[in-house]
Amino acid sequence: MEEIMKALENIQKELNAQKIEIQKNGERVTEQITHNITNKLEEKFTILEGKHQILNEKVEQQEKRIQFMEKQARQRNIIFFGIEEDETSYHSLENNILHFINEKLSLKLNCRDIQETKRLGKKGDKPRPIKVTFSTLGLKVSILKQKRLLKDTQYYLNEDYPKYILEKRKELQEEANKEREKGNKVTIKYDKLIVLKSNNKRSLANSPESDPKSQGLVGNNTRATKKNKINQSNPSLPRSNSVSEGILKPSILSYLAKNNANKQINDKTASSLHS
Structure with missing residues (x-):
């Protein structure tokens, strides 16, 4: 009897193991099928998305052509x-x-x-x-x-104007009013808003010439700049070593006079010795 009970227990264990294996296989098969279906759907969705994009581009082109033809008409x-x-x-x-x-x-x-x-x-x-x-x-x-x-x-x-242009111009009119309040010149050309911003001239208070504190600095800087420009445009030539060029300083004149006097004394002494 015990042997029969053990045999039944073993059979039960084998059945449980087979049941677990069947469940695992079923899960794997289900997962594989789901994965394959998902891949197929993604491929089809990608193809449909590409076709949809192409159709959208064609529709946009057709709308532009219709709008152009309506504008021409x-x-x-x-x-x-x-x-x-x-x-x-x-x-x-x-x-x-x-x-x-x-x-x-x-x-x-x-x-x-x-x-x-x-x-x-x-x-x-x-x-x-x-x-x-x-x-x-x-x-x-x-x-x-x-x-x-x-x-x-x-x-x-x-x-x-076509209806859609009239609606667009109404929207632009609100923006145009805001720009006019800012002092800008605004024109609406077909379906575009053109804003000509006013160029505010610089006030005299911000000008260096109107500031008395900066006038002296500006004048000095201006004179220095002009002087530098003159020096750059007329560079001085290299000075010569000759005494005749330029003005001789007093020390040089005294040196030359002293040498001349010594020369005359030496000449007189030499002539007296010969005689």
């Missing part, structure tokens, strides 16, 4: 505001805008100078703005130069 347009809405047909609207330009802006245009005219928006109590497309860009520029004549009137005109 609106390049010769001007929006007129405040003109009475009393036309009955397209031709009467065209005649009204020509009459307005010729009378209010002092320009002479005819129907050949206008490519298209159109009221914008739904009809209401106020006159709707008129979009006018001119035949050339030069005509548009000429009209914009004359917009100053509409000052202090109910009429005004503006360029034809």
Whole structure:
């Protein structure tokens, strides 16, 4: 009986060991499968991410092209505001805008100078703005130069901007107001803010010439600088050892006179000895 119990215990131990081994193998298989699936998903995700990046670049390029084409399409347009809405047909609207330009802006245009005219928006109590497309860009520029004549009137005109540019210009207008408060000159050109910072001149109080304490130092430094410049521009030549060059000092003159007197005495002594 004891042998049977021992055999059962051994069988139980072997089963437990096999169970543990099976669990470990299952964990290893699960881990390997999870790792393989993760690698596959990462590869696919990398491929999809690359394709998504390419699509984004293409979309951005297309948006830029559309924006450029829209800008070109609106390049010769001007929006007129405040003109009475009393036309009955397209031709009467065209005649009204020509009459307005010729009378209010002092320009002479005819129907050949206008490519298209159109009221914008739904009809209401106020006159709707008129979009006018001119035949050339030069005509548009000429009209914009004359917009100053509409000052202090109910009429005004503006360029034809896309919706996203109008929103951008509103944002830039707030920044422009802040810069104007600082004293800077600001202009908004299409969708960019151009700031011309005012150059403040240096005050006289900070100038060395206006400071009485520094005038003496400045004058001395200026004279010394000029003297150094003169010496550098006219360097002195090397002095000669000859006595004739330069002015002789009194000690040298006395030395020469003494030598001359001694020479005369010696000459007289020698002549008396010969005689």
